[in-house]
Amino acid sequence: MYQFTDDCLTGLATIDEEHRQLFKTINEIADILADESRSAEEVLGSAKNLIRTLKEYASTHFAHEEEYMNKIHDPELLRQKKEHAVFTGKVNSVDLETMDVSKGIRVLHEMMEYLSLWLYRHILSSDTLIGKIQVVHNNPVLLTFSDKYCTGVDFIDREHMRLFEILADLNGLNQKEYASDRYDAIVDVIEELKDYTVKHFQDEERYMQDIHYEGLAVQKNLHQSFIDKMDSINLDDMDENQQVYIDVLIDFLANWLINHIMKMDQKIPVR
The missing domain is CATH 1.20.120.50 (Hemerythrin-like)
Structure with a gap:
């Protein structure tokens, strides 16, 4: 049902x-x-x-x-x-x-x-x-992990904090208007974000499985949807429209992460 x-x-x-x-x-x-x-x-x-x-x-x-x-x-x-x-x-x-x-x-x-x-x-x-995407790429404060995002599960909070840091690194690179071509550096940070996201989801799902959390199946599907979106990043498009493409990407990823933490992850029980 x-x-x-x-x-x-x-x-x-x-x-x-x-x-x-x-x-x-x-x-x-x-x-x-x-x-x-x-x-x-x-x-x-x-x-x-x-x-x-x-x-x-x-x-x-x-x-x-x-x-x-x-x-x-x-x-x-x-x-x-x-x-x-x-x-x-x-x-x-x-x-x-x-x-x-x-x-x-x-x-x-x-x-x-x-x-x-x-x-x-x-x-x-x-x-x-829909209608809730905040513009975060021009407001670094919104890319800072704060107490309102805490779940109470220490390792989950540490990993969430690291995801915010990687997003902030990506945003910082993208805002350097007069830097030489940032393509390679941006690609490296995106790959780091993908890898760390997969690691975090695996760690989180393992914890939920260990505590027999009833919301595990839903979480797995949501995690996979985020990974799918990360995998759909078109680096060719990014190379042609670097600034705009990364601005939009950061806004989506940050809003997804914040929404997911506050709607889903904060329901995960503390062991």
């Missing part, structure tokens, strides 16, 4: 309601797959209806999100559009006219796997930041 919790809220009534409906659709798919008493015709009919629902969701919900993000000049609009296009392509690739029972069941299994990841890697990792 996938539950729409406060962690999923964007604070935007229309978007939150549409997200609730997506959770409902995913749970309906799970119910169909778990109910062995349904006839073949019922399964096929339900499968087609749910795929139609997802196609409609992709058509209307993403338009609402993108319209709002465009209106407020949200810097993450382009990234969101790319992710929306992938989702839309996925659901629109299903041909309802040729769907039979076996294909319907297979499609539902595929959609279940895809959508369960989407909930955590898009809604919780990207949508909850």
